[in-house]
Amino acid sequence: MSYEVLARKWRPKSFDTLVGQDNTVQALSNALDNDRLHHAYLFTGTRGVGKTTLARILAKSLNCEVNISSKPCLDCSTCKDIDKGRFIDLIEVDAASNTQVDNMRDLLDNAQYAPTSGRFKVYIIDEVHMLSKSAFNAMLKTLEEPPPHVKFILATTDPKKIPVTVISRCLQFNLKQMTADNISRYIKDILKKEEINSEDEALNIIAKAAHGSMRDALSILDQAIAYSGSSISTKEIISMLGTIDNIFLVSILNALVKNNGEEMMKLSAEMNEKSISFDLALEELARLIHKISIKQIIPNSTNDSSLSEEINKLATLFTPESLQLKYQIVINGRKDLHLAPDPLTGFNMTLLRMLAFYPSIKPSNNSDSKKKVELKSDVKIKVEVKDNILDNINIKDFDGDWIKLVSCLKIGIAKSLAQESSLISYKDNIFNLALNENFSHLNQNDYVEKLEDELTEYFKEKIKVNIKLGNRLKTPSLQKKIKNDELMKTTESAIMNDKFVKELINDFDAEVITSSIKPTKKKEN
Template sequence: MTYQVLARKWRPSNFTEVVGQDHVVKSLMNALQHNRLHHAYLFTGTRGVGKTTIARILAKAMNCENLQDFNPCGLCSVCKAVNEGSFLDLIEVDGASRTKVEDTRDLLDNAQYAPNHGRYKVYIIDEVHMLSGHSFNALLKTLEEPPPHVKFLLATTDPHKIPVTVLSRCLQLNLKQLLPTQIYSQMAFILEQEAIEFDVASLKLLSRAADGSMRDGLSLLDQAIVFGNGKVTTADVSAMLGTIALQPVTELLDALAEYDAVAILDKINEIANLTPDYSGLLQEMLIALHRIALLQQIPTAIDHEFDSDELIALSVKFSPEDVQLFYQIGLVGQRDLDLAPDPRSGFEMVMLRMLLFKPEAQQKVSDKPIKVQSMSPKVIPAVVVNEQVPVTAIVVNDEASKAEINASGANDWLSMIVAMKLTGPLREFANNCALESIDNNLCTLIIDPSHIRRARAEEALQKALQAYCGNAVKLVFKEKKNTLATPALLLTKEREDRQQAAIDAINADLNIQALKEHFDARILPGTIEPI
């Protein structure tokens, strides 16, 4: 016995078996009920959504000898003949293979004769958009005023290619793409009837991959059965489709919600052994995030039965802002994935970026020190996040701060003090003087009158200066209220600046802010110190 593909074997034979398309089915059944059949129907819609199927059911219903609730009975001679393809009054034409005007003329010549057996002669012209312009013209007249015993059922995926003159003579019925849930249910039904084992996740994958087309879905299902040697499993279907099941995606998102970097990397490791399609994985991640966002905003927009409980659980773990942010990071990540050194590291980076930008991140690690980037280039705070321990900001780069003072030119005197290698009280004394002028043999320093003059210190400074200049330099002190900045003032100012920078850095730190917000933490006064 030859194997018949599922799509053909399970083609609906009456209106009740048609999945979805309720609007169309209903209006056709109404027309049958009230005997208001149009003389020409045009079924439009994408591939594999039931155009040909519904046209055949309608043809059968128009001639059935024993309609059951406006459904063809399936038992009378007409129904049987149509099912077997031997009903003389049903003329099926494939527009794609019979495009020539002669074909159409032959067809229409035949239309004038009364039906052989049934009430109506029904012409199904499939893929009608493929007919030539002349064929359409030949068709027009009959389509306008067909003999009462003639019905036309046209079908096309591409109504735009049909002349308006034809369109306006038909009653157009547009079939919808099928929802993944509808495809899923049909697949599950068929597999149960066929007694083929399957798991739920695999059918979900397949029904999404069908992309709205029942025929595509059933063809994929055929493939999966062959691939899985008579069974349909998630692993096989993932491998076959090159897509990733939802499960690792939800596990990754779970780890993200838990702010668990280790779990994320472990999971990626695990996935690396299975299916190395990171672009597909990211795609699934985006689809999941989209559905989570929908769930959060418009719960009714989601089919709860179809969308796994995992997504529903995840939707309460993330804030809507988080989801938007992750989606954006994922989108950008997808664009850049090809640029990454290798897809895996690219994917890892996307996940880590999500982790980094997750605002609640700090909650989970309050017992660990957090390394943070400083706002100011000079100040790198190393933060110990513990209320008991003083918060310490380390100011590094001392060289740079000195250079800045020198560069500022505010006080050459300071650099001279440094160059003279002054230490102890002498340095302190020098620091409290300001340089007014210096040339080859005279150096004038200004000293504040409130400072006590110390002869020994002045002498020692004279010597050091001489050694520094390499010639006899006379050192003169002028007492006046200081208008120049002394190194001491400068250092005080710098210390204050450093302190302020440390305080600012701590206050601006997002981790600290989050700790304050979530744990009511406060910084003990006087515990911030630059090092």
């Protein structure tokens, strides 16, 4: 026997087996049982939430040979024929393939004739928003003066595209998206009937992957059965869907607590090797952070997750403010993922941001204590400064660039002396220096001799140094300070203009603590 897809095999045949649309079912049941029938219904909602299923149950309720009720017998030939899709007075049209006005006219010309065997002629028009304008006009005429034996059931995923004149003549029901909870309970039930074993976590993953659509959930389940056979395990579902083992994410958050960036990068590399979708990983990470936050706020709350122990532990390791910020970073990271050079890079940058930013409360005199975001001092914005690398040169080739020369000296007291001095003149291997008078304590014979030795070693020729005191000198150390200030300005403005930092400032009322910004550069010797 050929395999019948689950969505068809287990399509709910009555209102009480339909999941997740309690309000609509309640309203329709009341109308049917109290004989308050409308001639046109409009079901709206995203795909796979049960619009056409509901329409068919309604058609059965209207035409069941026993009577009109919210509980069609499911046993009479009308009920059976409707379930099998062969009832002559039920006309199902997919507007996506019948947009021509002629088809619509033919269809509606027929409406005036009495039903062949049923109580009502029921027209189910799916994706009704796809009808052309003239098709809508043709339909409107019938809707304005409907023959008493005609019922319209319109269904659409996009009600905004339906003319108001049509909508106003329909009784509208907004079908809700299925919750993951509803879906996993429903598919668990189906698997039980199919005698297939399953792990709860596996069904939770399928339910989430279906994004509110029962039809999608069931086709994933079809796939899973084909893939796994008589037993559906979490491991297989993860591998089938390329979804993510939440253990990875828990490990990432644990590494984050320990400020262990290396471990975080290792984990993301492992995830990459397993071809895990990083978009999904960020989605799941946001979900996980949300669960941890809930645990913090409502300590007694339970969650269905198999990770509840880890979640409880993480709830004690993060501050609520920090979780808020991490959540925002993850959401932003996901939003920008398509802009990243590749998903792994985008994912890693998001992890590094989580590592780099944490909120703190600024002690403030007024009651309005602003949340602010610090850049941790161990995370530096990299601004590279080229090293001044000089090879040993002949004294005759020395161009007088004292700053460059000093940068080549070994660190020590001789270098300090040189850094606080500027070169006045040099001739015949004699260097005349002016020492910043604020550093006159460096003007000692043995320091000067050490500098002479260093320069002698550098030029491979005997060098003599004369020192006098001076002020307002362009010493190497002053030049370096000016350069560093410039670098600092560039770094600060790079940070302040960063799109993400701007978002933090706007969304979190965050402040950047400029004193915590440190440009990274190669150490100058």
